Amino acid sequence: MKPIFQYIINEAVKRKLKRKNKKLSLDQIEKEKLNKKVELTHLIRDxxxxxxxxxxxxxxxxxxxxPNSFIDGGVTGISLIITELTQIPLSILLIAINLPFIIMAFSTISKQFAIRSIIAIVLLAVTVHFIPFPIITSDKLLIAVFGGFFLGLGIGLAIRGGSVIDGTEVLAVFISRKTAATIGDIILIFNIIIFGFAAYVFSIEIALYAILTYLAASKTVDFVVSGIEEYVGVTIISDKSEDIRLAIVENMGRGCTIYSGKRGFGKRGDVLKETDILYTLITRLELAKLHTEIDKIDRDAFIVMHSIKDAKGGMIKKRPLK
Known part of the structure; x- marks a missing residue:
């Protein structure tokens, strides 16, 4: 597998150099090979x-x-509604209704994103049309919860791979750039219209189950896209910053960054006191221990915390929790 992988990288570098018609040094060629290796690795992962x-x-x-005539929000929900009303195959509708949004993605997001999304949606339509899946249950609550879960898991994984299989987000990004509305507001309004239409055409009960399905799907998407682990970024300002830094490094096994700053509270003409500002990233499970370590050193330390959905690199994923 490795020789094939290396052959693909070498050929890609040769083609790139031929297009540029440039003679590069050995270091530049090695850099190009490294870049291609990273790109290929990410492509396989995505x-x-x-x-x-x-x-x-x-x-x-x-x-x-x-199989149970349930619907969801977004473009998938529209496709399911039209399928129930017209008996047009869902696979055809998934492509037809998503296509305008994916074309919009060429200018709104990027060409690569749009191409990946087209491929993903076509493959989804082919899978839905040709591959049989067992009907798991007829219990309405289980259908709504687990149908939404697996659909949301699929949407989230596709987003992780740099594409979408539901064009609602693309429409929301496009409209948000033209108006003052946020992406979340647009998606919410879009889905309210879908659920209202479902309540009018089918029944209020179906619309309520559709909302439950949508909630299960959206929470699963958030979970998959944002990451399994949730981190907390902590900024600490204290006169005993060095002692706190050592406690974070030695007692908690975490890294931190030091910013040079000045205390801003002072009257006109006052000389502002210089201070070191510590910034560290920890998991929620370690938050209580961090407070304990800080209180041991300085109970009056100024601490600011904010949520970090995911983190990459550094020490945070290399060291075990203590």
Whole structure:
């Protein structure tokens, strides 16, 4: 596998150099090879996420929602409604209704994102149409919860892979750039219209189950996209910053960054006192221990905390929790 991988990288570098028609040094060639290796590794990883997302979304649709006439929000929800009303195959509608939004993505987001999304949606439609999935249950509550879960898992994994299988987010990004509305507001309004239409055409009960399905899907998307672990960024200002730094490093096994700053509280003409500002990243599970370590040193330390959805690199994922 490794020789094939290396051969692909070498060929890609040769093609790039031929297009540029440049003679590069050995260091530059090695850098190009490294860049291509990173790109290829990320492409394989993203493709794997998209593939898993397609399988999960297909299972949610055919194993739960579609056989029991349930609907969801977004473009998928519109497709399910039209399928129930017209008997047009869901696979055709998934492509047809998503296509305008994906075309919009070429200018709104990026060409690469749009191409990946087109491929992902077509593969989703093919999977839904040709691959049989077992019908898991007929219990309405289980259908709504787990149908939404697997559909949301699929959407989240596709986003992790750099694409979408539901064009609602693309529309929301496009409209948010033209108006003062946020992406979340636009998606909410869009889905309220869908659920209202479902209540009018079908029944209020179906609309309520659709809302439950949507909530399960959206929470799962947030969980998958934001990461399994949730971190807390902590900024600490104290006269005993060095002691606190040592406690973070030695007692908690975490890293931190030191910013040079000045205390801003003072009257006109006062000389502002210089101070070191500590910044560290920890998991929520370590938050109580950090407070304990700080209180041991300086109970009057000024601490600011904010949520970090995910983190990469550094020491945080290399050291075990203590």
């Amino acid at each position: 493709s794997f996420f998209i593939f898993l997302g397609i399988v999960s979304a297909s299972f949610g649709l055919k194993g739960f929602l579609l």
